[in-house]
Amino acid sequence: MNKIFETPLYPYTRSPDQDAATPVRRKVVIIGAGPVGLAAAIDLAQQGIEAVILDENDKVSFGSRAICFAKRPLEILDRLGCGDPFVDKGVQWNVGKVFFDDRQVYDFNLLPEDGHKRPAFINLQQYYFEEYLVRRVFELQAEGAPIEIRGRNKVEAIGTHPDHVALEVDTPEGAYTLEADWLIACDGANSPTRRMLGLDFVGRVFEDNFLIADVIMEADFPTERWFWFDPPFNKGQSALLHKQPDNVWRIDLQLGWDIDKEREKRPENVIPRLREMLGNEVEFELEWVSIYTFQCRRMEDFRHGRVLFAGDAAHQVSPFGARGANSGLQDTDNxxxxxxxxxxxxxxxxxLDSYNQERIYGADENILNSSRSTDFITPKSEMSRTLRDAVLDLSEHYEFARPLVNSGRLSVPCTYDGSSLNSADALDGPERTRPGSSCPDATLGDGYLLDQLGDRFVLLTIDADAPDSFNEDGIEVTRLALSVKDDPTLDLKRRYLGEADGAVYLIRPDQHVAARRPAFDEHHFRAALRRATGKE
Incomplete structure (x- = not known):
């Protein structure tokens, strides 16, 4: 059994801040060393902004927890300089299959086109995900970047002020006070920060309970997402099977409403359920077991003065659809x-108000899709179940019914339609690269487009003239000049030009489109940059 989560990765050491005569002021303090908090700190440190992570633990998370990571977060990890180990270790998959009773009713491919550096999804245990991000923190420290992670530093009290946030932090050697220009709360669904500030969630809590088990076994199931409605081994309920690295398999089994959670987690109750699913001939070992309920909720605002909330601390969705950790990484990216x-x-x-605006838009999109998935997976009435089962029956033979089947609409990049940062007059072009959208990848010779965009403002020109750079109010924009003549795959043309002969894009540092025009117009793009940076 993997014991990675038993080893301290960032053990407690005394900080000079604990011996200072007056509280030390840090630029950014991040509470929580999970995937979201670590990604936020790495992103800031790479751009030269001091980031201090505080966590009451000193290890990675116990159990695999989040396992399913989509292409867009993998692209964000590339921008953070650490995407390769995740993809190298992770189990890559594009295909999902849906079963009704003992019949496969259809399958789907989440990445039917070429020209992307990263796969549609990888499955990777959260403890590996956190380990690789901690390694990246240490790499940046060795390079002299302003980043620090403090284990066994538990925030006990928070005081908000117009120009800073004050923190009382407890450690094995006593408490100390720390100040931050800005505080990012990434401390999970039960966020102590949220509680200390007297804030709460709005949304729905669903009554159904699900058993989640990580099982170590040698099995010849393909590397695909399998989802069952009303399977023979869990009648009237649902089930999910996913492969992870190290011969670990994730199994979700719907249990229903009124259950004894502690009793259902006991091995003597879990193992017979798994035997019924897998068969008596399959040898397996339990690695981790938990019970969860669906929650589709968020805070009303993600920004409260100088405190910003991200990840599960800001919003929660059901696990089906892989929208939790994936949306958290898009929070920090934004x-x-x-x-x-x-x-x-x-x-x-x-x-920073646009962070609140854009990521609430993303959270509402995730909550809507997650709620719809939950309603389809767990019908609330006999009529709803009859209708759902009819859709599943039809989907086996008729294409039109398949989009109606909802086993969890899987995570996709958020397009910030209606954002105050978008240039309003984008003119014609492909729908997928309109202002607000994340840039789709494309092959460029022996490399990829997103690797060249990096984490700065870029003027992307495709068969169009423009200056090599321009500066507006201290913000530098550099040009990336490309041509479809050098694009034998036609990825650029399909994704960025459409029917046009040329195009010019203003790309934000998070690789979202801010503006698009058929040709460079200096007045327009200077105005677009001011708008994208909150000055108009």
């Missing part, structure tokens, strides 16, 4: 560059 500009003095503090 936040870090904005916080850098504010701290550098090149953007107004109100730019």
């Amino acid at each position: 936040l870090a560059w904005k916080l850098k500009l504010v701290l550098d003095g090149t953007a107004p503090e109100t730019l």
